[in-house]
Amino acid sequence: MxxxxxxxxxxxxxxxxxxxxxxxxxxxxxxxxxxxxxxxxxxxxxxxxxxxxxxxxxxxxxxxxxxxxxxxxxxxxxLPKIVKPPRNPELVARLEVIKARLANEEYNKMTRNVNNQEMNRNGTLADFGQQVRSAKAVVVTVFNFLVTVVATFACSYMGSQYLFAETTARVISAVIATSVVGLAELYVLVRTMEGEFGEP
Structure with missing residues (x-):
């Protein structure tokens, strides 16, 4: 001043x-x-x-x-020159310790998801196998859906010949039955895929 x-x-x-x-x-x-x-x-x-x-x-x-x-x-x-007092060496040492601890905590936070055991070849193959199993389950579920819909249509069309003489009525009844079963299967398919991808 x-x-x-x-x-x-x-x-x-x-x-x-x-x-x-x-x-x-x-x-x-x-x-x-x-x-x-x-x-x-x-x-x-x-x-x-x-x-x-x-x-x-x-x-x-x-x-x-x-x-x-x-x-x-x-x-x-x-304006006189401001003379800064010398820093306390104990305070400087404590600050260095705190900085090192904070840097270590930040490093641990960044690397907490890294597992050294999973970074080798066996861990990578295990991850690949898990992904293949997930994809296989999805493919099987979709194939099961398609087979169920086609089989429902075929059964409804063939079974409706005892009720209806005309082809148009048989096709309509088969489409209605297939739609009901398809919607039910679609619901199951969606729930299965949600489970595969880890969603609630």
Whole structure:
């Protein structure tokens, strides 16, 4: 946080005039402080806010024709460098341990689904065999559905000859029976395939 000004040439010249003026009623303490500041041979003269306030009060009380802001037109704020305190080595060590633990937990979370025993050739063949069995079960279920529908149509068509003499009536009755059985089989097929794919 700023607590001083870096004064420019305008301030130096004006304050030098005030200090050299014989009729100046500048307080002795303020005169001494300003004299010490102007005698410095440094490139930057640092004017603390406390001295600037005293000078402003003096200018107001004496009714001088210039104001403090005019003296500080070519000045700037002095911002001290922030010195960071050294880090506690115990704290640094604890932070490193926590970082390592978090990284290890993240790694374990990413690799929890990886099983080293299943990455060999036997594990791969076992997975392939399980996939083949699942596909085989689906194919058998679909084939069973088709055979059941065709057999239902054939039985209904052949059996309806005892009830109907016309072919049209026999076909219609066979289609109705096949539709009923087909819908029932379709329901069973869907439930079976849901079970194969692990859906509820």
């Amino acid at each position: 700023a607590s001083a000004f870096v004064v420019g040439d305008r301030f130096r010249n004006k304050v030098s005039e005030v200090l050299e003026h014989p009729n100046s009623s500048l307080p002795e303490e303020l005169r001494t402080q300003l004299g010490v500041l102007l005698e410095k041979k440094e490139d930057q003269i640092i004017l603390p806010f406390s001295i600037a306030r005293q000078l402003k009060k003096y200018l107001q009380d004496e009714g001088h024709p210039f104001y403090l802001y005019e003296l500080l037109e070519d000045s700037s704020l002095h």
